[in-house]
Amino acid sequence: MQTALVLGAGGFIGSHLVKQLKHEGYHVIGVDLKHPEFSSTAADDFIVGDLREQKFCNELFAKLKVDELYQLASDMGGAGYIFTGDNDARVMHNSAQINLNVAEMCVKHKIGKVFYSSSACIYPTFNQENPDSPLCEEKSAYPALPDSEYGWEKLFSERLYLTYARIHGLQVRIARYHNIFGPEGAWKGGKEKAPAALCRKVAEAKDGGQIEVWGDGSQTRSFLYIDECVEGTRRLMQSNFAGPVNIGSEEMISINNLAEMIIAISGKNLSIKNIEGPTGVRGRNSDNRLIREKLNWEPNYPLQKGIEQTYRWIKQQWSDLGQTP
Numbered sequence: 479m480q481t482a483l484v485l486g487a488g489g490f491i492g493s494h495l496v497k498q499l500k501h502e503g504y505h506v507i508g509v510d511l512k513h514p515e516f517s518s519t520a521a522d523d524f525i526v527g528d529l530r531e532q533k534f535c536n537e538l539f540a541k542l543k544v545d546e547l548y549q550l551a552s553d554m555g556g557a558g559y560i561f562t563g564d565n566d567a568r569v570m571h572n573s574a575q576i577n578l579n580v581a582e583m584c585v586k587h588k589i590g591k592v593f594y595s596s597s598a599c600i601y602p603t604f605n606q607e608n609p610d611s612p613l614c615e616e617k618s619a620y621p622a623l624p625d626s627e628y629g630w631e632k633l634f635s636e637r638l639y640l641t642y643a644r645i646h647g648l649q650v651r652i653a654r655y656h657n658i659f660g661p662e663g664a665w666k667g668g669k670e671k672a673p674a675a676l677c678r679k680v681a682e683a684k685d686g687g688q689i690e691v692w693g694d695g696s697q698t699r700s701f702l703y704i705d706e707c708v709e710g711t712r713r714l715m716q717s718n719f720a721g722p723v724n725i726g727s728e729e730m731i732s733i734n735n736l737a738e739m740i741i742a743i744s745g746k747n748l749s750i751k752n753i754e755g756p757t758g759v760r761g762r763n764s765d766n767r768l769i770r771e772k773l774n775w776e777p778n779y780p781l782q783k784g785i786e787q788t789y790r791w792i793k794q795q796w797s798d799l800g801q802t803p
């Protein structure tokens with residue numbers, strides 16, 4: 479039986495990935511600062527600890543024999559967390575510290591294969607100024623100018639793992655995730671992303687009321703449903719391609735249209751009020767040419783379906799707290 483170690487297994491993507499790995503027959507060990515928030519972990523063993531701490535990492539890796547490692551642990555959140563600037567020092571320090579420790583451990587303990595979750599946030603601002611035609615082709619990452627310190631740290635850590643691959647022979651696979659969403663993702667508290675935040679606002683609103691949307695609403699993004707993120711991750715890991723490669727949807731939508739979609743799903747009559755808020759770049763979309771070429775696969779689950787499932791889940795979470803619109 480193969481053993482997979484999932485770092486960040488208490489988070490959104492990590493907890494879903496653990497379920498999939500278990501489903502495929504892996505022995506799975508999860509590590510995180512905390513247990514998953516919305517369901518119990520599917521991991522065989524779940525270790526609570528801080529990957530910023532060298533001592534914890536040394537002890538953790540010394541007692542494990544790992545075939546595949548998935549590095550998803552990071553200090554991250556939606557626009558309200560990474561674009562305000564307030565959390566920048568902590569985001570850079572925490573995530574870089576984790577990756578420096580993990581890369582070193584992978585070499586020292588001869589981990590077979592290592593997956594690293596990078597982000598679309600590494601792409602340069604100057605290619606994402608037009609909301610209708612953003613450029614996020616993998617090779618456009620350089621010359622670099624990410625729109626956030628979060629993006630700079632991701633770019634640094636991509637380079638860290640690629641350098642360890644070149645110098646130490648580490649087998650790495652790097653994905654640049656584009657806005658992953660779905661049930662069991664953060665939906666309140668400040669780390670939630672646009673789809674979850676908008677679903678919550680719509681669930682909370684009284685019929686005939688209004689919801690607030692950050693920015694002028696014409697900024698564009700694409701959103702990838704969690705199941706396809708996990709599938710893409712597994713396919714990349716099983717391939718011979720190191721990446722970096724986009725794992726995202728090409729179904730681009732403006733934020734106001736996304737809000738309209740959620741309002742229509744709710745069946746409520748709501749209006750949108752655009753207010754000032756952190757928004758990031760004007761446009762962003764996945765470019766799936768490379769993943770099609772290298773993996774002969776790309777995501778194709780319709781946004782509408784994923785949003786329907788996510789809205790239903792968030793509405794339920796909200797009413798479980800005893801709330802009514």
Ligand code: NAD
Nearest residue numbers: 486488489490491511528529550551552595597655657658
């Ligand atoms: P998440 O915040 O739900 O999960 C990250 C997990 O890392 C959290 O559970 C957190 O507790 C854990 N963690 C943070 N610091 C830690 C530490 N010092 N030691 C141990 N664990 C620690 O985020 P997610 O959405 O599941 O994202 C997973 C990865 O994918 C992250 O690296 C993120 O940057 C990347 N990513 C996500 C998206 C997205 O849209 N969700 C997009 C691009 C990239």
